[in-house]
Amino acid sequence: MGADLRPPSSVSTATARPPRRKRKCVLEGPRWGRAGAALAAALVGHRGLGGAGSVPPAGAAAPVTMEAPGGAEGERCPHPIGKMLDVPFLPFCLLLGLLGSMCVAFVSAWCQYWRGGFAWDGSTQMFNWHPVLMVTGMVVLYGAASLVYRLPASWSGPKLPWKVLHGCLALAAFTLAVLGLVAVFRFHNDHGTPNMYSLHSWLGLVTVLLFCCQWLAGLSTFLLPWAPAWLRGLYKPIHVFFGSIILLLAAASCVSGINEKLFFSLKNGTEQYKLLPPEAVFANTLGLLILLFAVLVLSALARPSWKRPDASCPDSRQPLLAAER
Numbered sequence: 001m002g003a004d005l006r007p008p009s010s011v012s013t014a015t016a017r018p019p020r021r022k023r024k025c026v027l028e029g030p031r032w033g034r035a036g037a038a039l040a041a042a043l044v045g046h047r048g049l050g051g052a053g054s055v056p057p058a059g060a061a062a063p064v065t066m067e068a069p070g071g072a073e074g075e076r077c078p079h080p081i082g083k084m085l086d087v088p089f090l091p092f093c094l095l096l097g098l099l100g101s102m103c104v105a106f107v108s109a110w111c112q113y114w115r116g117g118f119a120w121d122g123s124t125q126m127f128n129w130h131p132v133l134m135v136t137g138m139v140v141l142y143g144a145a146s147l148v149y150r151l152p153a154s155w156s157g158p159k160l161p162w163k164v165l166h167g168c169l170a171l172a173a174f175t176l177a178v179l180g181l182v183a184v185f186r187f188h189n190d191h192g193t194p195n196m197y198s199l200h201s202w203l204g205l206v207t208v209l210l211f212c213c214q215w216l217a218g219l220s221t222f223l224l225p226w227a228p229a230w231l232r233g234l235y236k237p238i239h240v241f242f243g244s245i246i247l248l249l250a251a252a253s254c255v256s257g258i259n260e261k262l263f264f265s266l267k268n269g270t271e272q273y274k275l276l277p278p279e280a281v282f283a284n285t286l287g288l289l290i291l292l293f294a295v296l297v298l299s300a301l302a303r304p305s306w307k308r309p310d311a312s313c314p315d316s317r318q319p320l321l322a323a324e325r
Contacts, residue, residue: 089152089306096147096300099293100140106286107135114279115265120183122190129183131257137176138207138250139290143297145169146243150306163222170215177208200260204253211246214239244298251294255287 111118111128118132119125148154148166188195196205221227221235262283266273273280300306 089150089300092296092300093147093151096143096293096296099289099296100143103140103286103289103293104132104136106282106289107132110279110283110286114282122186124187126183127187130180130187131254131261133176133180133183134204134250134257135254135286135290137173137180138211139247139254139293141169141173141176142211142247142250143293145173146247146297147300149308150300155308167215167219167223170218174208174211174215177211181208198260200253200256203249203256207246207249207253210242210249214242214246240301244301247294247297251290254290258283258287 111132115124115128117125118128120129145166148162148169151162154162185195187193196202217235218239221232221239227235262273262280266277266280271277271279
């Protein structure tokens, strides 16, 4: 009576498994930020993210934590939501390459099929080089030059080859832009058409002039050896900012030029622009492709997790010619 009749434990205390420890995985840094922390807390029901039901205040910079079995506290680990929100860079580059190729193919097909082809004799066919060269140079090649430092292969090792590639792509884009301006000015002069009176022409010329200043400033700051390190560090964010602005202006110039050309060309009774003939549909689609390409390039430039970590690069602020010695 009163004796404990419970069977002894089948597992000895010496061999019993210790309770599994919980670790806290820290989700912090530019990949998440405050918006990502709030989104993660909302989607998992405020459970295990910095305490039950707690969301960091809007002004707080505290890291977001998640409990997971095993490991040590404070260990970094990927959150499922982070994986869901993250986009692989290489498929994104393939998409951009496809869009850029489509832009060049569309503008070439438009000028060849509907506008009569190409020539370099001052005729109407000479004008057709203008949209092709501008879209290829100021949008596609310039966008590719902007993304050179986002390539994962550029994240390690010397920065010299990537500086050369970035500068060469930008120079090729500028060369095509100059040829495009020569084509349109010669066409206007040979046909007695006034120059620089439309909003498209103003916007396009401002874009090319900004691009020229941007390239010369980058050449003198990052290539030639006389710029001190503090000046290169000061100018670098300015260079990046105006690079994005120039791409945005280039896309706006191309879209306004397409619209202007359609208004000038589709004026007769059967092919009026307002009736949306096949040429108008095709050219409008080209404009949408250009805008989509520019927006995706700008989104890639603004994504913190795709930026090259400058701390691992010994010559990130070293002039190019000095790095060769």
